[in-house]
Amino acid sequence: MASLFQPLYAPQCTRTPTHTPPILLPSRSPSSWFPVTNRSSRANIAAAHNPIKLNCFKTKASSTSAANMATEKQVQVFDSEEALSVSLAKYTADLSQKFTQQKASFTVVVSGGSLIKSLRKLVESPYVDSIDWSKWHMFWVDERVVPKDHPDSNYLLAYDCFLSKVPIPPGNVHAINDALSAEAAADDYETHIKHLVHNGIISTSETTGIPKFDLMLLGMGPDGHVASLFPGHPLLAEKSKWITFIKESPKPPPERITFTFPVINSSANVALVVAGAGKAHPVHVALGNGQEPEPLPVQMVAPEGQLTWFLDKDAASKL
Numbered sequence: 624m625a626s627l628f629q630p631l632y633a634p635q636c637t638r639t640p641t642h643t644p645p646i647l648l649p650s651r652s653p654s655s656w657f658p659v660t661n662r663s664s665r666a667n668i669a670a671a672h673n674p675i676k677l678n679c680f681k682t683k684a685s686s687t688s689a690a691n692m693a694t695e696k697q698v699q700v701f702d703s704e705e706a707l708s709v710s711l712a713k714y715t716a717d718l719s720q721k722f723t724q725q726k727a728s729f730t731v732v733v734s735g736g737s738l739i740k741s742l743r744k745l746v747e748s749p750y751v752d753s754i755d756w757s758k759w760h761m762f763w764v765d766e767r768v769v770p771k772d773h774p775d776s777n778y779l780l781a782y783d784c785f786l787s788k789v790p791i792p793p794g795n796v797h798a799i800n801d802a803l804s805a806e807a808a809a810d811d812y813e814t815h816i817k818h819l820v821h822n823g824i825i826s827t828s829e830t831t832g833i834p835k836f837d838l839m840l841l842g843m844g845p846d847g848h849v850a851s852l853f854p855g856h857p858l859l860a861e862k863s864k865w866i867t868f869i870k871e872s873p874k875p876p877p878e879r880i881t882f883t884f885p886v887i888n889s890s891a892n893v894a895l896v897v898a899g900a901g902k903a904h905p906v907h908v909a910l911g912n913g914q915e916p917e918p919l920p921v922q923m924v925a926p927e928g929q930l931t932w933f934l935d936k937d938a939a940s941k942l
């Protein structure tokens with residue numbers, strides 16, 4: 624059977640910015656979602672130069688969420704991945720400004736995969752010079768258990784396309800210890816995060832006491848996985864650990880560490896960044912009336928704060 628997972632693209636981190644405003648769609652929990660028909664969806668996409676701005680509203684998190692909190696959701700659809708990346712840079716820079724004005728740190732968690740390529744505009748003018756990088760603290764929502772110089776390393780990908788281009792202090796880049804086994808690396812990363820909570824670098828949720836990262840930038844796989852939390856896997860139900868490990872990931876390489884849903888869903892802001900027709904089905908399940916026998920991991924993303932979907936028109940093509 625052909626794998627759902629394509630080999631990682633060769634990173635291309637520099638392109639010319641363009642400006643195409645997004646279409647904003649309201650989003651609701653799966654139970655109350657009013658489906659967007661193909662016809663209206665195509666009409667909306669065709670109107671991308673005159674964005675339709677609909678209200679964001681508070682909605683109950685999906686019943687599959689560990690946290691039964693109100694999640695504010697917004698769905699933005701762009702004409703192209705290029706336009707998506709321009710908007711993602713502005714969104715991230717705006718949050719950076721907000722949090723760095725309020726406190727001494729801005730805690731940002733990234734996934735691997737194509738998300739890193741979609742962050743390329745953030746390391747260009749005007750943001751590269753205007754962001755207060757000294758307060759940034761970078762984390763990985765999941766990491767492959769390989770040496771940091773291995774082509775599969777999420778750290779290496781982020782370093783090549785992002786970290787090497789911005790002056791984040793090296794001590795603020797919180798990668799896993801790649802000398803450890805998967806299990807030990809997960810424990811070690813959780814211990815490290817506990818220290819940063821204790822030191823006040825990472826905030827905590829007032830309701831759960833769990834780390835509350837300021838921003839999580841997540842990709843989604845074609846099977847609807849997020850982080851290294853895969854459909855049907857027992858780790859979806861993990862409640863006590865903040866960070867855990869998997870040794871049989873269906874997406875290679877098999878050994879990984881991953882944040883769990885309690886931590887993902889304590890976040891102040893989560894961006895789900897999804898491009899390409901290969902991801903239209905899980906997007907349809909999460910935001911439209913597509914069906915799967917079991918909730919997909921992406922449907923379990925329901926942060927305490929705000930959830931923003933960044934979709935290109937191919938990923939949104941079934942809405």
Ligand SMILES: O=C(O)[C@H](O)[C@@H](O)[C@H](O)[C@H](O)COP(=O)(O)O
Pocket residue numbers: 734735736737738765766767777841842843844845848849850851874
């Ligand atoms: O290490 C990883 O494999 C990633 O963190 C993973 O969760 C990724 O974000 C999705 O698989 C989407 O990847 P693509 O955007 O490349 O499809």
